[in-house]
Amino acid sequence: MASRRLWQGVDLEVGRGERLAVSGPSGVGKSLLLRALAGLDALEGGEVWLRGRPQSSWPMPQFRAEVMYLLQRPAPASGTVSAHLAEPFGFKIHAGKSYRSEDAARLLEHLGRPSTFLDQDAARLSGGEAQLVALVRALLLSPTVLLLDEATSALDAETAELAETLLQTWLDTGPARALVFVSHDRAQQERFATRIQLLSGVGA
Amino acid sequence: MSVPISLFQVVLAAALMGLSVLLSWRLRLGLGRDILIAGTRMTVQLLLVGLILGWVFALRSPWPILGIGLVMTVLAAQAAVGRTKGRYPGIFLDAFAAIFGSSFILTGLALSGILQIRPWFEAQYAVPILGMVLGNTLTGVSLAQDRFTSDLGVGRSAVEERLALGATRWEAAHDTVQTAVRTGMVPTLNSMAVMGLVSLPGMMTGQILAGASPGVAVRYQIVIMFVIAASSALGSLGAVLLAYRALLDSRDRLRGERLGK
Structure with a gap:
């Protein structure tokens, strides 16, 4: 990272059930803000x-099991979609949870994918499908806060709205869940955010 | 003992080099200069080494041997890092530690424990064996380091994705570590696979040329190959673990910015 200071004096709070959009011009450091939130x-x-409790006092795996960040471009995966979805359940922090393909199939169904999708080769997914899989992978781990960095940017409008509905269901079913997202789709931002945090660069 | 070679005979061999220079000139390969430089370098380096070794052999003290070993290790670490594209601050020290640790431990074990050379620092054994072990370990270390740093650069998002989902740094980078160590081991395993069939190892042929019986030479070669394989494995693993510590911090963060562009 360059030594350039991107932003300062950002003070934001996310409460339960909120869908906070982080907005601002390109290069202002929206991703960096989300990445910093995830540590x-x-x-x-x-x-x-x-x-x-300050982040510095949390063991990071535990913190990130609650505050989950989704990269804009999911990493290339190998094996079946199902195996890819099950992978994080092998991490020590998720030892108490277990992967059930029915759960995955149900989430995928909400996104308009048939259950056969689970047996597909994860390496051959399109950019949009990879984003769906990444989203499902995170939701299966039931985090408290989701940080979505343009996580639906490669989806068609219809699927993007399905994803929003799914996210809303996720927000409603948990005790105290919240969503922070960055989206270049202005319509999505207007439609989906309960609040918009404007990020402006230093000196801008 | 092998037949002694006079300086004149060495010059005669150098004339053979002239053949390749001539070819390069006729075919306009533009290699003439490189061939001459490489040939001259090799000759000067080896003559110097011959002088130094002759001097060290006469001393019968472990210190000059250790000194030579240390210089060789520094050069090996430098060569290893030189072949690595993605470098981070401290990579040279890490390469040095990995090569030094593995080569010295295994050469020491081989000399004192297996070959039972007395004293263990007997230059006739220590210097050539350490040299062979260092040369092979250096290849392993540089390949492993290169693979690890480039995987973390390119495959960065896979490691980071796992971190973002709550993986510890070890869980996130485990398969990258595995691939890198394996990459470091490949040349040694490959050369072991064809040894004796496609390639006749230099040390063995050297011993035979010097008058040793093929049976003895073969056994030496087998021992040396196991030592080399163990040292490559240990060195590769050490280098990758040190790079792992440098590039993934204790807060389970990937420090991609430490990899210089």
Whole structure:
């Protein structure tokens, strides 16, 4: 990372059930903000808090099991979609959870994919399908906060709306869940956000 | 003992080089300069080494041998890092530690434990064996390091994706570590597979040329190959683990920015 300071004095709070959109011009550091919230990039100053506890006092796997960040472009996967979805259940932090393909099939169905989709070769997914799989993979782990970095950018309008509905269901079913997202689709932002956080660069 | 070679005979062999220079000139390959430089370099380096070794052999003390070993290790680490594209601060020290640790431990074990050379630092054995082990370990270390850093650069999102889903740094990078160590081992395994069939190893042929019986030479070669394989494995693993520690921090973050562009 360059030593250029992207933003400062950002003070945001996300409450239960909220769908916060982070908005701002390209290069202002929206991704960086989300990555910092997930603890994937260090902040030069400041602190991220989760339920009254600073990030620095959380073991990171535990923190990220709750605050999950989805990359804009999912990494290439191998094996079947099902195997790819099951992979994170092998991490120690998710030891208490178990992967059930029925759950995965149900989520995929909400996104308009048949259950045969689970047996597909994960390496041959299109960009949009890979985004769907990444979304399902995160939802199966039932995080508390989802950080979506243009996570539906490659979906067609119809599927994107299905994804929004699915996310809303996820928000409604958990005790205290929240969503923070970055989207270049202005319509999606207007339609889906309960609040918009404008990010402006230093000196902008 | 082998037949001694006079300086005149060496010059005669050098004339053979002239043949390739001539070919290069006729076919306009533009290699003439490179061939001459490489040939001259090789000659000067080896003559120097011959002088130094002759001097060291006469001393019968472990210190000059260790000194030579250390210089060889530094050169090996430099060569290993030189072949690695993705570098991070401290990579040279890591390469040095990996090569030094594995080569010295295994050469020491081979000399004192297996071959039971007394004293263990007997230059006639220590220097050539350490040299062979270093040369092969260096290849393993550089391949493993290169693979690991480039995988973390290209496959960065796969590792980071796992981190983002709650993986520890070890869970996230485990398969990358595995691939890198395996890559470091490949040349040794390949050369072992064809040894004696396609290639006659240099040390064995050397011993035979020097008058040893093929049976003894073969056994030496087998011992040396196992030592080399073990050292390559240990060195590759060490280098990758050190790179892992440098590039994934204790907060389970991938520090891609440490990989210089």
